[in-house]
Amino acid sequence: MKFHTRRRFIGAAAALPFAGAAFAQDLALTPACGPQAALTPRQTEGPYYTPDTPQRASLVEPGSKAGRLTLSGRVVSRSCRPVARALLDFWHCDDRGEYDNVGFRYRGHLYADAEGRFRLETIFPAIYPGRARHIHVKVQAPGRRILTTQLYFPGDARDGLWRPELVVAMERRAATRLAAFQFIVDA
Ligand code: FE
Numbered sequence: 001m002k003f004h005t006r007r008r009f010i011g012a013a014a015a016l017p018f019a020g021a022a023f024a025q026d027l028a029l030t031p032a033c034g035p036q037a038a039l040t041p042r043q044t045e046g047p048y049y050t051p052d053t054p055q056r057a058s059l060v061e062p063g064s065k066a067g068r069l070t071l072s073g074r075v076v077s078r079s080c081r082p083v084a085r086a087l088l089d090f091w092h093c094d095d096r097g098e099y100d101n102v103g104f105r106y107r108g109h110l111y112a113d114a115e116g117r118f119r120l121e122t123i124f125p126a127i128y129p130g131r132a133r134h135i136h137v138k139v140q141a142p143g144r145r146i147l148t149t150q151l152y153f154p155g156d157a158r159d160g161l162w163r164p165e166l167v168v169a170m171e172r173r174a175a176t177r178l179a180a181f182q183f184i185v186d187a
Contacts, residue, residue, distance in 0.1 A: 027169045029073055029169065029181065029182035030167065033077070033078060033079070033182065037078050037184050039185060039186060040147060040165070040183045040185060041166065042147060043148065044148075044150075048091065048099040048101055049091060050101065053107045053108050054104055054107070054108050054109075055109055055111075057108075057120060057121060058120070058122070060121055066094070066095035066123035067176075068122075068123060068124070068177065069122050070120070070121055070178050071119070071120045071135070071179045072117070073183065074116045074182050075182075075185060076187075077184070077186070082112075083112060083187045084112065085113075086111065086139060086140065086142070087110075087138075087139070087140045088110055088118050088120070088138070088139050089108075089109035089139075090135060090137050091137075092122070092125040092134070092136060094126065095124070095125070097125075106122065124177055127157070130159070132152055132156055132158050132161065133157075134152050135150065136149075136150050137150070139183050141185050144186060145186070147185055152166050153167065153168060153170055153179070154169075168180060168181045
């Protein structure tokens with residue numbers, strides 16, 4: 001397992017304007033920040049992380065018929081302060097439950113904007129044997145320790161790693177699922 005160096009992981013952040021697309025603003029972000037808030041829990045990286053992912057806000061493959069998922073949210077501190085330019089590196093399996101361990105299908109990183117907001121367009125990953133449906137992510141506030149965790153979806157079967165604090169808010173709009181999550185990090 002090879003981690004990014006800090007420099008590589010947060011490099012280039014400054015130069016990247018955020019494409020200010022619409023967020024799933026009417027979905028309540030889970031969890032809420034505030035005085036009682038806990039940091040987003042860490043979870044195992046699992047066996048399928050690939051470093052040096054492409055930077056992109058959409059992981060959708062050209063011509064894919066897989067159901068779409070828009071995952072948006074914020075990265076904030078425990079006191080609800082936005083973490084500008086937080087790095088989010090996502091990876092998940094495809095609609096057959098398989099990871100691309102050779103290339104970068106369904107792998108990519110992006111940066112939160114100045115308000116700590118992010119938005120990822122991808123597909124709804126399949127459930128693969130032995131696991132609850134999930135998306136892996138590494139989140140890093142500039143200059144801080146990397147948070148590695150996994151996000152889960154409401155209404156799915158659970159497994160031993162599933163935690164309620166890591167379940168996204170979600171609703172379905174036509175062919176697209178909108179999901180929202182707020183990462184609370186030490187920043
Ligand atoms: Fe996985």
